[in-house]
Amino acid sequence: MALLLTGVGLAGCGLKSGSPMVDDVRPGPRDAGQPLKGASLTVTSKNFSENIILGEMIGLIFKAAGAEVLDRTNLPGSISARESIVKGDADAMYEYTGTAWITYLGHEKPIENGQKQWEAVRDADRAHGVTWLPQSTLNNTYSLGINQANNKKYKLKTLSDVAALAKKDPSAVTICVENEFASRDDGLPGMQKAYGMKLPAANIKKMDAGIVYTQVSKGACLLGEVFTTDGRIKSLHLDTLADDKHFFPIYDAAPVVHSATFKKYPAIAKLLDPLSKRLNTKVAQELNGRVDVDGQDPHAVAKEWLIKEGFIKNG
Missing domain, CATH: 3.40.190.120 (Osmoprotection protein (prox); domain 2)
Structure with a gap:
């Protein structure tokens, strides 16, 4: 899924769709406070269940931290979501290290070590105005x-x-x-x-x-x-079956933030780092199954899990 592209670009005037996130949520028992009070932020995602769930998680955490959040998840394909972050039409999403390294940055061979893959993407993407926060061990390969x-x-x-x-x-x-x-x-x-x-x-x-x-x-x-x-x-x-010769790239999910947004709101890192540390392949399988097998709504799945894990609570 991390590799699926539709080739659909963004209109020159920027994104037009999206709706305000209206959930009445507050910081949970982990209590990161409300460092985003007064901020107006837009979250986005690609158009498959896992990435939508992850985008909703970011939005809900931002909302609990005091921000007004515009939900522009479920964009058609990787390219349109990527461009929204680069251009600043959206502020944050979860991206995949392998997709960035191969598809966006144009490299032919993946880096076998997940940490080094992330570091290489992080360093290269600074030139595009994209800030990568530490990756999860959610590997969608x-x-x-x-x-x-x-x-x-x-x-x-x-x-x-x-x-x-x-x-x-x-x-x-x-x-x-x-x-x-x-x-x-x-x-x-x-x-x-x-x-x-x-x-x-x-x-x-x-x-x-x-x-x-x-x-x-x-x-x-x-x-x-x-x-x-x-x-x-x-x-x-x-x-x-295990890819014992490490042919396929590593597609670890990591938050990416429009760099100007991150400069203005550096507290985003403290909000999202604990989330990434909790996400892994097993968690993703469980949450994706609730949507793709059980037919539940991605936003509801994201919210229920965040409450259970102590990231947010109902207001």
Whole structure:
């Protein structure tokens, strides 16, 4: 999900959509106070459940800290959300280190170490007026999933195990993927090259991304392209395989803030750093599942979790 782009840009006159966040919330038991009292801030996000949830979390924490908040989450694609931060049409969102390094900053090879990846992005993005706060361990990267019933037979743990099975029994390894992943150098072709796989074309089944999970769950494909933070992994009883050769970039989620905003309100760091420290892949799977599996509203999911974790409370 961190990689999905629609290529939709922002209009020259800036963003027009959005609505005021009207929640009556205050600092919770963690009590960071209200250092943003009198501020007027805009939060944004990309248009998939996880990033919307994270954007709503930022907005609710800003609101509890005294700011008036305009909610402009759910923008179409990575590019439009990115440009809103660069131009100052929005003040803050959660971005992914791998997306920034590869897609925005134009590098071909990821940095394997998550901390160094974040540091490189942080340093490079200063020139674009974007301030990166410390990253979470919420890593929304690619993996291959397999249903647990099938994995009792094959006992796959890593992508190297898949490569070994493909060499031993090519007919056994069928993979469901969406069209973009099937053609990207940082998708299936690159993964096969990195792991020495040579799958027959007939073994690769292309389909819409949302269908992949159900097809793997049903056993229509042995393996399927998944995102590591997707809530359907747990609900559909899928195992995910470790990228033991570190082919896929690390996509750790971190808050990004328009630099002029951060200069004016440096307290934003003290508000969001504790949130990032609490976020991880397991938490993301749980929260994403409430939206994508249970059909709950992302704003409500974000608010309930923040209250439970002591970041905010109802006013």
